[in-house]
Amino acid sequence: MKDFIKYVGATITGIVMLSVIVGILGVISLVGLAASTASTVQVKDGSVFTLVLKNNIDERGTDNPIGFLNGSDTTIDGLNDIISAIHKAKDNENIKGIYIQADGMATDSPASLHAIREALLDFKKSGKWIISYSDGYSQSEYYLCSVADQILLNPQGQIGWHGLAAEPVFYKDLLAKFGVKFELCKVGKYKSAPEQVTADGMSEANREQVTAYVTGIWKVMLKDVSASRKISTDSLNAYADRFMDLADAQELIKLRLIDKTMYADEVKNVIKKRLDIDTDTDIPQLSLGDMLNVEDKKNRGDKVAVYYAYGDIVDEDNSNPMNPQTCIVGKDMCKDLEELADDDDVKAVVLRVNSPGGSAYASEQIWHAVTKLKAKKPVVVSMGGYAASGGYYISCAANYIYSDPTTITGSIGIFGMFLNYSELMKDKLGIKFDEVKTNKHANFGTRSRFFNAEEMAILDKYIGKGYELFRKRVADGRKMSVAQVEQIAQGRVWLGNDALKIHLVDGIGSLDEAVKKAAQLAKLDEYYASEYQTPSSWYETLLASASGNSGSYLDEQMQATFGELYEPLRYIKQVENMSKIQARLPYFLTIR
Structure with missing residues (x-):
């Protein structure tokens, strides 16, 4: 009963x-x-586009529809949406200016910041104005907002201006305390991705390349701010050495880093003066969401597809089944590129690549799909913050490659990394192993022991063949000899500006310039760009979060708890699901 x-x-x-x-x-x-x-959305005359820099910025935006339920706000603004909105604001005669409100933007991608800044500079060519305000600018926000005609700051606020630093984290000794070790095979003296779990500090080769690209990014920032604020780069460097983060606001005015101080409620009168309206008249404002619904009158002519390839390159998506944009799944991207090749309405394709790499196998499959696509129509690559290792592998076959000045690219090399728990199981937990086998290498890769010398030789040979293939793909795609590629390979990471000099990329330019180039190669007189993938709808994201299958809530809590350490910890967590042979960028670097 x-x-x-x-x-x-x-x-x-x-x-x-x-x-x-x-x-x-x-x-x-x-x-x-x-x-x-x-x-x-209908735009009223005398409108202002208000761009709030508050959220994370990714290649494409996503919403957090259940954020209000758990008190979090993990909405991510899309770089594509922001730049599209700026272009629309430039072309719409009823929009008179842009007001940037810096309110805690959480992005450390120099390439994304540079791309937005370039779009704002282009906006100013129309003769329209930009005003920015913040209670306190981070260095990234200040770099972006330095493009404004007026930089306004709260009287008690500060700006971040201190230079850049990269601080990789190493976990070898921590893992050793638990009896966990990684066994490594790699090709390329600069291929430093495994160092975070196999070493306790940076190798000299890695220090050399990290120094080069961090210094290169800082030079771009200095040059851009110098041009906008009419301050010499030497002076800006000296200010950074003085650590301007704690400087008094009046000193910032004296040094011409900002223009005025005022409280937030006083900014509207500055804008009204720009609009030449009475102080008691409301300002017609448009948010980023509003701008996305403003009609785009340029969608005429032939179609140039823009395909977004961003995130880790993986064989299978083990992260979030309802949000495949978080990674590049090899077989899925190959299928998508095949569909683009067969779509007669698509005259050319731009691959927007923002990836630190990943599975060497999946990268090779995508490379093959790109070559098949290129046989039917032009393919142009536009590189975002990263297009390195596997990210460069999938790019090198394109007809033309654009990068941002601060894109991190190259890293031509591969490695194999194998997690070994034998000491944990034997010495810490007291688990014993025995074996019976029919052949010499029948238990190859067992976790009960480390690889022996002969097995490591087999792995080294296999990794070497993979490196030779990668190098050959680059040589063929870039019309270079293998010897020429070897001189710039060995896993070496290059900044976009430097990659241009060694022919890894063809030009420094934006996504818009890549679209223009693709249309030119396809000999199109009139064209428009069309994003190929449809992002997951907000209610699909809601269902994924509510189902518990995505692990999104747990990931949010982990990220909130560990902060900037979250990415390296997530990397270790995912090692078991990764392809064992990787073409991946060194570390998850935090550049301050």
């Missing part, structure tokens, strides 16, 4: 839960339908 009551109760509970879920889905469907049929 007790069991009967228990089962009946469970059934009733299940029915109630199902009803609630169906109800939620119904509401979601209605709201989604309403959102999808939203009308185009």
